[in-house]
Amino acid sequence: MRKLLALGLVGGLLAVGAQGVMADENAELVIDGKTFVTKLKAPADSPFDEILSGWRFRTDETQALQLDDFENPAMISAQYGEELWNTADGADGKSCADCHGDASESMKGLRAQMPKWHEGKKTLFALEDHINWSREEHQKAKPWKWESQEMVAMTAYIGLQSRGMPVNVKIDGPAQEWWEKGKELYYTRVGQLDMACSHCHENNYGNMVRADHLSQGQINGFPVYRLKWQGMGSIHRRFKGCMDNIRATPYKRGSDEFTALELYLASRGQGLSVETPALRN
């Protein structure tokens, strides 16, 4: 009985109609002459036929804001990240650049592999964990808060160095356990609305929840500048928003649950181009 009710609710939420604000299906994301992979045929074991970047679900006007790095307000954050990269911090008075040099070389490809198993700490690291670990370990600096302007700017700047590269996370070895945990979370019903991620983002992507066009919940563009937020936010902030919406008690940003979910979601978007820092509605 409980199941039926929940289904009815989902059906009620999804007003599948002509109301939708759809973008041109053939539009391509091209930045500085480089075409990004925003659509690809999914492998046999994927729940999707086609893997689609969130960019494809936005209107023409929203899409356009990501086509030009000057017009994309997310680039301001990445620019601030570059400044922080070159600024000394912590008791040792070192900057990121003092050890890592030119980020466009040393950080290239990192974002595409995150989250990633960290052998030293024996845990799964999101990019934020990596940054804070390095701040404490190498700079003797205080860790940044997950959603602080500095942390988001740094993940945007480091992520930018992988822009255009295919998402390529490792889900075997010690990461496998985390991936399984993330998968379990993805399909587990939670909250007063008793919904799982899959109800919207696997079974109903492309449909409308009232005025919102549901995407596949791909995370290849994070951190993103979101029009709703009028600012930048992390992947975990987005997870929290989703959980709030289905009236569930959200996990904490940086929690094992969210990092496991991040790995699982990243794996569902293998092959999409990293779009960091992207723009969404």
Next chain:
Amino acid sequence: MQMTRRDLFALAAGLAAAGLISLPADASTDAVEAAIKEFAGGMPETGGVDIGAPEIAENGNTVPIEVFADGAASIMILAAGNPNPGVGTFHFTEMSAESRASTRIRLAKTQDVVAVAKMADGSTKMARREVKVTIGGCGG
């Protein structure tokens, strides 16, 4: 007297017709007119101003707008359905290649965007354009 719902509707409609209560309307209709008159010194004729805007804005927080009025010295933008209608005013000069400018604005709901142009000779023109703003059902 016991009132049915139908009676209430009839009463409300009657009162509205008599101008005693106002049916839901933009609170700022007067403010819009006042702002136009203050800027233009009267109600300008319609036409001669182009407003470029999405038909449907995905998010009211950031709506791209472009205005153009050939020969305008300044163009004021109003959002007729916002709590405060003022948005901003562009001022052009002899160095302007043309009297055209773009920005991004906030729209609280579906409404008319109004652009009023003041020409170098003091004459004025205006245009209106509806922009639908989608209110999200979700979107975290």
Next chain:
Amino acid sequence: MANIKPRVKVPKKAKAGEAIVIKTLISHPMESGQRKDSKTGKLIPRKIINKFVATYNGKEAFSMDLLPAIAANPYIEFSVKLSESGTMRFEWTDDDGSVYDIENKITVA
């Protein structure tokens, strides 16, 4: 927000009399004065960029008055035609009196 940064996109070279497009963006929350603090329930005071001016060799080329209905991180695009080389100076004035500025040289041939 301690980190307010202006950015402009200006061509380095232009032909005399040719229309060139100038794009500007400044990171600023444009706090409208109508939002309530979710914790205290009190209105957050208005703090916006209220004026933007572009001058070329000291002469006003374009300006804009901004109100709270301008989106966060104000984006302004306009066009100019120039007859001589010089410096374009951009100034954004904040409600608190701060002025953020940036300058760009343009070679006109």
